[in-house]
Amino acid sequence: MIGHLLFDIDNTLYSASNLMERRISERMFQFIADFLSVPLEEAIRLQRARRHNYGTTLEWLECEYHFSDRDTYFAAVHPASEISELQPDPHLRDFLISLQMPMTVLTNAPMAHAERVLNFFNISDLFLGVFDISYNQGKGKPQSAAFTKPLAAVHKTIEETLFLDDCPAYVQGFVQIGGRSVLIDEKERCTDFTKTSGIPSIKSIYNLPPLLERLSV
Secondary structure (H helix, E strand, O other): OOEEEOOOOOOOOOOOOOOOHHHHHHHHHHHHHHHHHHHHHHHHHHHHHHHHHHOHHHHHHHHOOOOOOOHHHHHHHOOHHHHHHOOOOOOHHHHHHHHHOOEEEEEOOOOHHHHHHHHOOOOHOOOOOOEEEEHHHOOOOHHHHHHHHHHHHHOHHHHHHHEEEEEEEEEEEHHHHEEEEEEEEEOOOOHHHHHHHHHOOOOOOOHHHHHHHOOOO
């Protein structure tokens, strides 16, 4: 039985139609270009060629370029002004409450970003805990400890938890340690992945209740 929900934040708790994810990517690529002193196009090429070997872009920079200033990176990629890139969702709070299930947040973003977004949607009080990229010393999803440490902290098990994220590698990572996952694929870009992996997908967390019923049978 599913007895606990573990949520990603970006493009999971809110719609991918918001500008935030696109703007985060733009700021991230510009930061890489500035740090490596290369044109923006080269920064994008390098990130796309190498980032898949790591959980995050930050981890890639730290491992391959000995980058060591996380605070500067987070401030550049997640400025306080980013909150203007979100649109309100007046139904989200009531929907999450209606699930009547313990919930936790796990993000590869910094805590300032997590708190900013959760406060914007007025849902920060609904979760057992909020765990960011720093909780596991910068080693985020899909590494196993990125899942197991937060679950232990909120006294939940892998077996009772359903993990929801918009990143195929992250949902697969949770399945690989014995968990169950759902891919949030709003724009249906990952249909091949869901077919080959067997991991179910939904377009929005608002489609979650029927899936929960099926998983609980």
